Amino acid sequence: MTTASGITLQGVTAPLRWSDYKLIAFDMDSTLITIECVDEIADAVGRKAEVAAITEAAMQGHITDYKESLRQRVALLKGVTVQQLDDIYATRLRLTPGAQQLVAAAKAAGLTTLLVSGGFTYFSRRVQQRLGIDLARANVLEIVDGRLTGRMVDQPWGDIVDGAEKRRTLLEVASLLGIDPHQAIAVGDGANDLPMMGAAGLSVAFHAKPAVRAQAKVAIDEGGLDRLLEIME
Template sequence: MPHQEFAPGLQVQGFTPPLRLSQFKLIAFDMDSTLINIECVDEIADAVGLKEEVAAITEAAMRGEITDYKESLRRRVALLRGVTVADMELIYTSRLELNPGAEALVKACKAAGLKTLLVSGGFTFFTDRIRDRLGIDFTRSNVLEIESGPNCGQLTGRMVDQPWGDICDGAEKRKMLLETCSQLGISPKQAIAVGDGANDLPMMGEAGLSVAYHAKPRVREHAMVAINQGGLDRLLEVIRS
């Protein structure tokens, strides 16, 4: 079914707006280029002069041209060796911004009683701060390994395995969405999933409402709502409180 233009820069398919927020109990967000304005791994790479190289891999992964997301992330993280925690702190304070409408959408969802989930192929250094800033209920993302000893405070170029697995990729995002729904005692059809890249498609496919935000063409094609212009809070034009 093709998208219909609901309003300028806002397309829908598979349902007739408006829906009501009260129909849903959970909203899940990707972070990089969805809740926030940057791809963190690309900006970290800038600290060692490799942004262009890393960004090219990121872009291919987000378009779905790289089938092994985990391997693509390992390749990118390996190039980050030697970046310091101070470098990452500077990225957070000087480059990272919430995308327009992010705070308004999260606030509206929380006011309507929805729980919030942040699932990211990015890193806990940033997701923990966004979690605290927005009051997100649940998160899952990757941990960058940091040197101890003489090079204390520098990245090793590796990630740390976690109790749930090694890397938060598309399959892990889907798994976390389903686990959170089970924990809350709700159906995945009572969840909304918002993302922009190919690794968001598995969780978007499980959710009752899938939302593409300024997304890659493949993601827009599969989403029930495509926000192509304006902020995240444009979702509130098709789903009312």
């Protein structure tokens, strides 16, 4: 294990080479952006503390059924309006410092960029566009008459993006690109990121939960996402 200021490497040595990788996959909530969207939506209906406690337990890995935990949280969001969602995006959602720089550097190095989130397309599509990310997969909130119903919409690939789906998405994209999964980088912070991080050649924990940090090859504990650029060439 080697440690620089705020960065820990386990099983790898710097500098790492961009040329060894062809794909980089990012979690969204608390990784590319500074908030957990589901918690902020819950705040609109006065349920933030309740929902945030479930989110924290899921991210720590204390809840084994991520899909059920997300269904429980989304059910509590029933009645939130599209206007409230727009307000959350406008006033609370902020890109993580260094996100734009890291995505730009990866793209300049020729990597395909992927956002794969247990969050919601209502936000991920806008984040994808802002950062110029090539591909994205997230969950779809059901909206009827301008309000959340408390349910999610099944998609052609399945129902909910959980840890297993994140891993499957990374492997699917790698296959479509004709690359080995070890030519992928996966960046995340929560327990549901561990399956895709384990499948990738380089796993990066960003201000992560202890269980995630312990298993990652690179852990960034201080500063922004662009800290990864310090160990890449």
